[in-house]
Each structure stands twice: as structure tokens, then as C-alpha cells.
Amino acid sequence: MSAHPVASTLRGFSQALARTLVSEDAAHSGGLLQGIDPRAKLVGMLALVVASALAHRVPTLLALLAVGVGLAVASRINLWSLARRVWLVAFVFTFMIAAPAMFLTPGVVLWQWGGVVMTANGVHTAVLLVLRVEAAVTLSTLLVLTTPWMWLLKALRTLGVPVEVIALLAMTHRYLVLLAETANQMFESRQSRVVGKLKGAEQRHMMINTGGVLLSKTMAMGDEVYMAMLARGFRGEVRLLADFRMKVRDWVAVAALLAVAAGAVVAGR
């Protein structure tokens, strides 16, 4: 069953939905990052992500990763969950890509076995890549985990993202869950009516047909949503209720995060 494409699709939906719920839970639990104004957090954490992208030195990347771990602990994020969901996945994916570079990059020979040569330059490149990805993924995940999605979207206004785009993102996220559930139900109802094992072409036909019905439902739902918007007084203008207020601790937080990012940029060169 595990190799069945329909089953793996269903598992993908379930995981996506589960992640949505987990993220909202963590965002509402009391902790350091949860208590900071979303705008301050967005600017500060993005600065750290950019700093990790700019860093060219292993110690700097290790320090940024340590900052991420420290912030996770202070924000009551489950480290085991973070390790399993973020660090391990990022490590496996990046290491698979970076590992051949240890042998393909020219440089001082560290180890040789026949024609296989591991170089210092290659190892340095691979370590840099893995650490940079780990640091960036940790920091960006913390931002998302500790901020309710709607607050994060509203905070994007700080970066000059147009209000229509924010409304579109909010609407996409909202109906994404609904469409995923609809697709899930369609697959389940189809599966429950299938006896025996379908051939590859039959499975493909079934999935594409499901996708087609889902697309029809999507467009119909778009029209229904539009009608509902009109019924609630939509006149073509998108407005957001921005009720954030920066307090002293928020200014301190953003200053501290920007200072760490600036320090990392200087030290990482």
C-alpha cells in the first residue's frame, strides 16, 4: 500500500493538513518569539536568513544555527519535532546534493582511494552548503511556527507587499485546506468503490479525472466565493485591519535581531 500513488497522494494531503494545524498551535503558545510584534519578527528573522545566505564561514553559520536553536528553545518549540521535520529533511536532501561535490571539486587531496579523490575544497563547499541550508531553514521555520498565518500576512505590508497580494495569499491559504480536503474525500470515495488493483494507466486516468473534477469545483467555488463577497458588501477594494502596535520590547527585539544579523554579515565574510 505504501507504494501506491493514490495512497502517497493522500498521505501528502494529510501531512499538509497536519502541518497547518501544528503550526497554528505553536504560534499561539506563549514563548519569546510569539510575544514579539509580527512586523518586528518578520524583519528581524528575514535579516538573519539573509545573513546566513551571505555567510562564507563555517563558524558564522554554526553561530547562526545556534541562535536559531536558542530562539526555538526560548519559544517553546519542540526541538525533537524541529529536528525530525526540518533538520533531518534538510540535511538528507542537501547532503545528497552536496556529497558528490566533496569528490568533484578540485583542491588539496584529503583522502584518495584509487581514482576516487576527496578534496579539502570539496569538503569545505559541502559543509558550507549544508550548514547554510540548515541555518536558513531553521530561522525561516521559526518565523512561520511562531506567527499565526494571518498575522504574518499582515506583517508583509511592512515590506511593501501590495494589499491585493496579501488578500490573495490569505484566500489561497484558506481554500487550500478546503480543496485538499475535497480532493482527499474524492480519492477516498473512489478508493472505496474500487475492487482489485488498478493498472498504471487506470490509476493515471483516475487521478487526472479527479484533478479535472477538482478544477471544475475550484472554478465553481471561485464564483460562489465571489457571490459571497458581493453579498457582504465587496466593492472591489481590499482592506486589512492592521491593529499591530510596536512596544518597547518589540523595538528591542528587532534591534537585537538586526544586530545579530549585521554581526553575522561582518563576521561571515
Added chain:
Amino acid sequence: MHIPDGYLSPSTCATMYVASAGFWWQALRRTRRQMLGRALPRLALMAAFCFVVMLFNLPLPGGTTGHALGVGIAAIVLGPWGGMMAVSLALAIQALFFGDGGITTLGANCFNMAIAGSITAWGLYQLIGMGSTANSKRRLVAAALAGYGSINLAALLAAIELGIQPMLFHDASGAPLYAPYPLHVAIPAMMLGHLTIAGVAEALMTAGLFGYLRRNEPGLVGLAKDDGATPRTPRSLWGGLALLMLLAPLGILAGGAAWGEWAPKDFADQAARAQIAAASGNVAAPAVAPLGLARLAGVWTAPLPDYAPRFVKSAGFGYFLSALFGVGIILGVVWLVQIFSGRGGGGMAEGAAEISEERER
């Protein structure tokens, strides 16, 4: 193909954000005009649909499975601007919320998949489907190739962005600082999987969804039911073609030979050598033409060298005649294809006209 954070240098990321911003701005400008209509929920829901389709693990011929992006069908249903908006939104949510694709690399990912992907898909669908009737196989093939072409162009762009990193960003010892593989490794590594698996998944998904919509919701793909009526000729396309032909002589405003289009004799000519050096960062050209270039340059002699038939003295008029000749050849080939595919009676761009009229509505 979703490039994560850390693989591209910040300057590459910034460049790709700037490149994408122009398209986003234009797409948003066009969408804003329609904000009083159904564009807002339709875009959002199509973005959500693309996201869900990306989760589909499609069984492919040969026993393997692959994921589609949904960019092909999004571009066909919403047009290139709507398609790039919808796929960009889906990619933004993937990056921000699900950590699939980086935040710093979001501009690059959107440029590759949403922007270049949508334009390619829409362009291929229009080009190949042009002139065919609503129920023709050609439209289905056009949809499949739109999906296949868009995903592979997106993969190629991603491979180029990754492949230039070691050339541009390395430390003093030469160790790459970001993605470690040069172009000659990155391009084959990326394209192999996309030409054989991901491209096929996108082609099957796009053609399958297009076929479904054509049967059940033809209006969504800009098609009316095939009623056998004589299609109308899109005058705007003919007018645009004529304008482009009239503008063809603009090419002679630029002096000298185009970079990389040198003839063997240019290497011996002092003025031409000076132009080559000036256009090549003051690197002097070789004293004699490279042997391979000299050997192959004479293999084929064009019937209209330098876009100017011998009997025409005016360079501008020669360019115009060449444009007329070139367009005539292309129209002739398309006409022959239509005859051999049994679609001889259709207008040249009837499909494009139907779709553009539907979009305008």
C-alpha cells in the same frame, strides 16, 4: 526544482527578485483592473488548486511516478498573467508556510516556474493549437507540449542559476561558496529528470485536465462547443504581423556585426577587429579566424546573405523584403501542415482569437 535557501548567492537572489518584480507588477496591474470582477477569488482558488495538484503523485508510463506543477493548465485557463500570479501565490505559500523552496530564492523559483513557465505554456499552447478546431487532437497535443515545454524551460533556468554559482562565487582557494556544480554538471543533472519524468508528468496532467475541461467545461479553456461554424480571422494578429514586418529595418540602426556573429574575414579586418575587442571587454580577437570557424563558415551559403537580395540597393527595403519572404515561408509551412492534418479550412489563428476574446470578456 524548488531551489531552497542557501543554494544561490544573495546577489543572484536579488537579481531574480528584481527580474520577477517587473512581471509581478504587470500581472498585478492587469489583475487590479479586474478586481471588481471575479479575478480575486478565481486567482486565489487556482493558486490553491495548483498547490493541491503539486501533491498529486501521478503514475507515469514505465512504472515510475512524478509530480506535476499545474503551471500548464493554470496558464491555459487564466492566460499568462493570471497563470504567473496563481503559480507565484502557490509557490509563496509553499515557501512561507511549508518550507518547500527558500524565502531568499522565492524570486528565482517564481521566475523559473511561475513566470517563464506560464509564458512558455501559454505561448506553446497558442502556437501549436492555433488554427485547430475546439475538439481537434492538435489542441490536446498543444496542451501536452505546453506542460512539457514549460516545466523543462523552468528546469533549465534553475540549472543555469545553480550552474553559474561556482563560476561567480568562490573563495580564494577556488572552493564554491554556494551551489557547487558548474553548468556542464548542473544542466544535465537537472534536465535528465525533467525531460524524462517531471516533464512527462506535467504533459500528462496538462493534457488530461485540458481534455476534461474541453469535454465538460469548454468555456474555462476559452473554447465554445465545436459547432462547425466558420471561424473569424483575427485582424489584430494580421495587423501586428504587418507592423513587425514594417519595423524589420530597425535592425540596421545598430552598427557593426552582432557579438558572436563574425565572419572569418572579420578577423583580418582592422576595423572589425576593433569592434570585436570593444564588444568583448577589450579582449583582442585571435590574429586569424579559428580553424573550425573558417572550415565550417562556408558549408552553407544563404540565398539572401545579410538580409539583402543582391538586386536591391536599399538596405532598409532589403530587410523588409526579407521579412516578407520569411513570414511567407512560415505561413506556407503552417498552411501545408493544416492541409496534411485535415484542417485546411480553418482560419490561421482562430483558436488564438477565440481565447483572446474569451479573456477580454
